[in-house]
Amino acid sequence: MKKNTRKNILIAISYSVILIAGMYLGIKFIKDQGFGVIRRPQLASNSDEKLEEILHIINKNYVDDINTDSLQNLPIDSVLHQLDPHSVYLPPTDAQDMTDNLEGNFEGVGIEYYMLNDTMMVTGVVKDGPAYQAGIKLGDKILAIDTTIVSGRNLPKEQLTGRFRGKAGSGVGVTLLRSGTQVQSRLMVTRGKVNISSIDASYMINPETGYVRISKFGANTDSDFAIAAANLKAKGMKKLILDLRDNGGGYFSAATGLADQFLPENKLIVYTQGKHEPRTDYYSTGTGAFQNGKLAILINENTASASEIVAGAIQDLGRGIIVGRRSFGKGLVQEQFAFGDGSALNLTIARYYTPSGRSIQKSYKKGYDAYKHELDERMIDGELTGDHTSFQDSIEKSEGVNLQQHKRVKTIGGIQPDIFVKLDTTGYNKFYANLVSKKVLSDYVFNVLTNRYNAGFIEQNINNFTLGDNDFKDFIGYLQRKNVTIDRMQLYGSKSVILNDLKALLCRYYLGDVGYYRSINQTDNAVKQALANLQ
Numbered sequence: 001m002k003k004n005t006r007k008n009i010l011i012a013i014s015y016s017v018i019l020i021a022g023m024y025l026g027i028k029f030i031k032d033q034g035f036g037v038i039r040r041p042q043l044a045s046n047s048d049e050k051l052e053e054i055l056h057i058i059n060k061n062y063v064d065d066i067n068t069d070s071l072q073n074l075p076i077d078s079v080l081h082q083l084d085p086h087s088v089y090l091p092p093t094d095a096q097d098m099t100d101n102l103e104g105n106f107e108g109v110g111i112e113y114y115m116l117n118d119t120m121m122v123t124g125v126v127k128d129g130p131a132y133q134a135g136i137k138l139g140d141k142i143l144a145i146d147t148t149i150v151s152g153r154n155l156p157k158e159q160l161t162g163r164f165r166g167k168a169g170s171g172v173g174v175t176l177l178r179s180g181t182q183v184q185s186r187l188m189v190t191r192g193k194v195n196i197s198s199i200d201a202s203y204m205i206n207p208e209t210g211y212v213r214i215s216k217f218g219a220n221t222d223s224d225f226a227i228a229a230a231n232l233k234a235k236g237m238k239k240l241i242l243d244l245r246d247n248g249g250g251y252f253s254a255a256t257g258l259a260d261q262f263l264p265e266n267k268l269i270v271y272t273q274g275k276h277e278p279r280t281d282y283y284s285t286g287t288g289a290f291q292n293g294k295l296a297i298l299i300n301e302n303t304a305s306a307s308e309i310v311a312g313a314i315q316d317l318g319r320g321i322i323v324g325r326r327s328f329g330k331g332l333v334q335e336q337f338a339f340g341d342g343s344a345l346n347l348t349i350a351r352y353y354t355p356s357g358r359s360i361q362k363s364y365k366k367g368y369d370a371y372k373h374e375l376d377e378r379m380i381d382g383e384l385t386g387d388h389t390s391f392q393d394s395i396e397k398s399e400g401v402n403l404q405q406h407k408r409v410k411t412i413g414g415i416q417p418d419i420f421v422k423l424d425t426t427g428y429n430k431f432y433a434n435l436v437s438k439k440v441l442s443d444y445v446f447n448v449l450t451n452r453y454n455a456g457f458i459e460q461n462i463n464n465f466t467l468g469d470n471d472f473k474d475f476i477g478y479l480q481r482k483n484v485t486i487d488r489m490q491l492y493g494s495k496s497v498i499l500n501d502l503k504a505l506l507c508r509y510y511l512g513d514v515g516y517y518r519s520i521n522q523t524d525n526a527v528k529q530a531l532a533n534l535q
Helices: 005-014 047-061 076-081 092-103 130-134 157-164 221-234 252-260 306-316 370-381 388-399 430-437 440-452 455-461 469-481 488-493 495-511 513-523 525-534
Strands: 035-037 088-090 105-108 111-116 119-125 141-145 171-177 184-190 192-195 199-206 209-214 239-243 268-273 280-283 294-299 321-324 332-338 344-353
Touching: 047 076, 047 344, 076 088, 088 092, 111 440, 119 130, 130 184, 141 157, 199 221, 199 513, 199 525, 209 221, 209 513, 209 525, 221 252, 239 525, 252 268, 252 306, 268 306, 294 306, 294 525, 306 321, 321 525, 430 440, 430 488, 430 495, 440 469, 440 495, 455 495, 469 495, 488 495, 495 513
Parallel strands: 035 332, 209 239, 239 294, 294 321
Antiparallel strands: 088 344, 105 192, 111 119, 119 141, 141 171, 171 184, 199 209, 268 280, 268 344, 332 344
16 A cells, blocks of 8 residues: 555545544554564665665565566665565664554653644553653643753654653653643653554444454554453453454564454465465464454455455455455565664565455556545445545545546455445535644644543443534634634535544543544444444
8 A cells, every 4th residue: 555645535534533633652654564574684784785685685585576687776766666566665763663563562651642732732641651650641731851842832743752752761851731720840751661552442332242443463463352352252242343444454464363363273364475485374273262253344445455364364264244345455465674774675575365365466557546546436436425526626636636537447456345335425525624634623622622521421421422513603613713714515514524523532532542433433334334234
């Protein structure tokens, strides 16, 4: 999957949520690499030597035949452009961020923040992490980190993030203003190892049905799932909805490990094969946490790579139903080759095949970007409902492309769902997209709604309260105070979407990611279809 192109557009327009609300200081970064990491220390770090090493690695490991003689005098990025879109070179910082993200731990303080009115506001604290233990709380406003003032300065995210991260055992001073007071206080936080579960949310959606959301496949995904499944089974879970929408992949071994959680012993999960890689079969062990019970897996056009391995195995083996829209179609396996300077090469070494022998990889040798092509195709096929024109206009404006100028070529690839759910774009117009891009919804939640609704009320009433006309009227007043140009027709056309998003962001603030999904799933058509078909 091309880095974040499709995800940034569709998620921003469809959900307007988590990424604009803040970021863990473990950095949620690059989800679409289905690779198994290997470390080969002290490979060349000199640029000329590195290019020679990369060409050697390609010759010895690449999935297909490639004439490297013609690539001798090209820069590294140009060399990789001659391969596939998933073979990439990562500078040292990006390589480390990817490793931290997929390993599920990093060294830092463990907070999530949001820049509200140019002030760093704490919107999440990792339980039992360094910041939590030091006493930093939800809603605190951080004014300075060590001696550097961070509020009111418009510092780039990179500088802010870097000031919290550091070697475990080192200290960082934090000057903050506690919500409801005007007195500054200073805390010393000792950095440490921060562990982040790869399970975004798990809860009982009804008395018999559990819901688990996984957005990436990290090193501990299968064990994290086993813990979540055990907790849900203790609450009465007999059926499960596994949400892999917008999951771009991660570790190959994590995908086979998760699929193993659902299958009896000795079932073929997936096999891999490449020019330099003989066929390797991966079988289930029969030790999974949810081998029995009805299963539905949710997928969409951003479901890719490792998550397609799981969906493909479950579908081919008849273990459960697949609900949603055709997945992205990335059937390539990458391996990571590390260099002495901390940079790395993620190289495609094999293709994977589902148990029935399907390769779900769609062609990446098109004359135009696969994302634009697929969206064009979905529009023509009628897979989108709602305001097609304004939705397409939003995409074209963001991408600088006219979708109608492209020919339609039927894509082969991806996992076709058993139960198809159209992408409903009703209410997702250009005005709404503008609110999302300017973070107006999040600003309103943190400026206004957090003062109106408290954590206790949200916890007790999450399933039966909705934001109403008074909240919407106040939201319009907020837009006016912020000098937002209002298109009233589009504003009222997006009313239900806006109110649902505001509630979801409010629930996320108080209850974390599980609160967000508990809220948004109440009106989610794919979740409704899954529940109906699990009965």
